[in-house]
Amino acid sequence: MSFATLFGKLQEHEMELMRLHQHEENDKKRKVIALKASSSSIQEESDKKDLIEIEEDDDFKFFVKRFNKFLRNKRNQRK
Secondary structure: OOHHHHHHHHHHHHHHHHHHHHHHHHHHHOOOOOOOOOOHHHHHHHHHHHHHHHHHHHHHHHHHHHHHHHHHHHHHHHO
16 A cells, blocks of 8 residues: 555545534534423323312202202192
C-alpha cells in the first residue's frame, strides 16, 4: 500500500469521525419535552365512582317516580 493511498484512507476516516461527532452534537442540542403522566388507575376509580353515583341517582329517581304513582293510585281509590 502506498503512502498516498494510506494518507487518503486516513483523511477519509477522519472525515467520517467528524461527521459522527457533529451528528452526536446535534442530537444533544435537541430539546427534550417531558410530559407528566397521570395514573390511569386513579382516573378509572374516579370514573367508577361517578358511574356508581349516576346509577344510584337513577335508582332513586325511579323509586320516587314509582312511589308518587303509588300515592296517586291510593288517593284515587279513596275517592
